[in-house]
Every structure is written in structure tokens, then in C-alpha cells.
Amino acid sequence: MKAVKENQTALTEDQKKELIKTNSNIILIKNYIETARRRSYYGVALWTIGILAISAIFIDMLIFQWQGIAPYFKHAITLGAVASIGLGVYISSTPGVLYSSFPSDLKDDLKLKSIGSPRRTITQLELELQLLREEKKLTQEAVDFNIERNRAFYKEDAFVYIEELRRESNFYRRVSNFFQMIIIAGASISTLGAGTSYFVNQISIGVAIASFCIAVASSMTGYFKYKERSFYSQQTADAVEHEIEAFELGVGRYKAFSANNSEGKKNALEAFAQELHRLRQDQKMREQNLDQPSSKGEEGGN
Incomplete structure (x- = not known):
């Protein structure tokens, strides 16, 4: 045996x-x-x-x-x-x-x-x-x-989920920073060009191109909301990581569960799976709201 x-x-x-x-x-x-x-x-x-x-x-x-x-x-x-x-x-x-x-x-x-x-x-x-x-x-x-083992696998998947969220957050942050640099550089060039075009007429084409780049970059950031996507992905990744640390240390919501017996571990794992499921659902709702037009997104967030 x-x-x-x-x-x-x-x-x-x-x-x-x-x-x-x-x-x-x-x-x-x-x-x-x-x-x-x-x-x-x-x-x-x-x-x-x-x-x-x-x-x-x-x-x-x-x-x-x-x-x-x-x-x-x-x-x-x-x-x-x-x-x-x-x-x-x-x-x-x-x-x-x-x-x-x-x-x-x-x-x-x-x-x-x-x-x-x-x-x-x-x-x-x-x-x-x-x-x-x-x-x-x-x-x-x-x-x-069984259900307990299923929850244990769900906990292991949380590390993969954190990696996915951090990768998405870094990608959206880089795209947002790229467009912000275009907006800042374009605004500076437009301001400088507008002041000197009075003396040099050929600079006006540079001002027009810079203004066009600003309009495109502003439209892209406003429509796709890269900064908000990066923030929400990073926020959810930090929340899931914090939840894993709290579960492993037995603090916070898991302090009430005894780690010395199997029943307490099962209850703690159940609470962890429930909280992780809530965090993932909240992230999906945020992504859906960001995909909606601004007015509808604001109504969905209220």
C-alpha cells in the first residue's frame, strides 16, 4: 500500500x-x-x-x-x-x-x-x-x-495570466509613448514653424505635416485608448500577484483559514479561485468597455 x-x-x-x-x-x-x-x-x-x-x-x-x-x-x-x-x-x-x-x-x-x-x-x-x-x-x-485539484491548476494558470497581462501592458505602454512623442514633437515643430514661417514661407509645409501627424497620433490614442489598456492590464496583473502572495503567506482574507488541516486549505483555495475569477471577469469587462465608443464606455463604467 x-x-x-x-x-x-x-x-x-x-x-x-x-x-x-x-x-x-x-x-x-x-x-x-x-x-x-x-x-x-x-x-x-x-x-x-x-x-x-x-x-x-x-x-x-x-x-x-x-x-x-x-x-x-x-x-x-x-x-x-x-x-x-x-x-x-x-x-x-x-x-x-x-x-x-x-x-x-x-x-x-x-x-x-x-x-x-x-x-x-x-x-x-x-x-x-x-x-x-x-x-x-x-x-x-x-x-x-476533482474540484480541489481543478482549483489548484487554476492557481498555477494565474502565473501564466500575469505574464500575459504584463506583456500586454508593456506593448500598449510602448505604443502610447510612441504616439505621445509624436504629439509632443509635432506640437513643438508646429509652434516653432508657425513663428518662423512669417519670414520663410517654405517652412509652412513642415507645419502642415507636423499638424497632420499630431492629428493622426491624437486620433489613434483617443480611439484605441492605449494608455488605459496598459494601466488596466498592469493593475490586474498586480492585483493577481498580490492575491497569490496573500494566499501563500496566509494573510488578508486567507488569515481566517487554518493552514494546518486539509479542510482549511480547501477553503482557502476556494476563496482564492473565487477572487481570481472575479479579477479576470473585471479585466474582461474593462476591455469590453474600452472597445465601445466613448459615450457607451462611460455609461458601462458607471
Whole structure:
């Protein structure tokens, strides 16, 4: 009987290690998916900027013919636009993440090993992510599953959830800071240009371009609410991390539960799962409110 219990304990430990490894691979795959998406965005942004620059040059040649702009400056803009289009097309035509950059442990667990391409696309990575999640689900179901063990796995998933939230928060923060820098730089250039355009008429085109950039950046930040998304993701990640620390230390709401008996541990785990579920639901509601127009979002938040 004792040997049977030892085998069950060893099996449980092996399954825990397998779940930890699977969770790590899931986090890596999600990071690669975000990297692939950013690469796709950069490609589209580059060739879009290049096309806009080329269009501006043609408009200048056909309609405005600004003589105040030096020819070498126009040539530099043209070369930069062509290079931007070429680089953007190259990035867009080679999407995904290099397979050679994957860790060896992750390569061993991947199901799609022979693709015939040096890069893994977003679709392929999402398929790998789905397969890893199915593998994790089968590993969990292989255990003598019950509600207490389900809550324990839910607690382990909280660490993955924290990593996802922090990654989202950092991404939205970088995007928000980028647009804020455009707004600040554009406002400074517009102010300086407005004061000097009285003496140098050619500077007015710079003021118009800076004003256009300010309008685009302000519209993007106002519509997509990057700063609010970053704040809410970071706030939820901190709240979940605080809840995990309180649960492990037995403080706060978990102080009333005795850690010396199994019944107290079950009650504490139940309270933790309930609070974590509430935090995740609150985060989803915030994201839904941010996706709504401003008036509806304000009504939903009241």
C-alpha cells in the first residue's frame, strides 16, 4: 500500500513538471505570436509610409512645385520612400519568427516540425499554441481530477495570466509613448514653424505635416485608448500577484483559514479561485468597455 502511494506521488510530481514545462512553452509561443504580429505591423507601416511619401513627391511635381525645397532634399525623400517600400514589402513577404531562434526544448515539443520554411507564421504558431493547450488539457485529465485539484491548476494558470497581462501592458505602454512623442514633437515643430514661417514661407509645409501627424497620433490614442489598456492590464496583473502572495503567506482574507488541516486549505483555495475569477471577469469587462465608443464606455463604467 505504501509503494502504491509512493508511485502515485511520483506520478503527480511528473505531471506537475510536465504542466510547468507546457505552461512555459505556451508563454514562449504567445511571445513569438506577438513578435510575428509586430513584424507584420512594421512591414505594413513601412510600405504605407513609403507610398505616402512617393504620393507627396508626385503631388509636388504635378501641382505645387515647391521651389523652396532643395532638389537634393526631394531626391533624399524619394530614395527613402523607395527603400521604405522595399523593406516593407520584404518584411510582409517573409512573415513570422525564425524557427532557428526557438529554444531546443520548445522545438522538441512542437508538433509541426517540418514546414519547409525558415520562419513560422502567425497561423502556424497559433496552431502550435492550440495543440499545446490540448496537450495541457489531456495532462490534467490524466490525473484523478476533482474540484480541489481543478482549483489548484487554476492557481498555477494565474502565473501564466500575469505574464500575459504584463506583456500586454508593456506593448500598449510602448505604443502610447510612441504616439505621445509624436504629439509632443509635432506640437513643438508646429509652434516653432508657425513663428518662423512669417519670414520663410517654405517652412509652412513642415507645419502642415507636423499638424497632420499630431492629428493622426491624437486620433489613434483617443480611439484605441492605449494608455488605459496598459494601466488596466498592469493593475490586474498586480492585483493577481498580490492575491497569490496573500494566499501563500496566509494573510488578508486567507488569515481566517487554518493552514494546518486539509479542510482549511480547501477553503482557502476556494476563496482564492473565487477572487481570481472575479479579477479576470473585471479585466474582461474593462476591455469590453474600452472597445465601445466613448459615450457607451462611460455609461458601462458607471
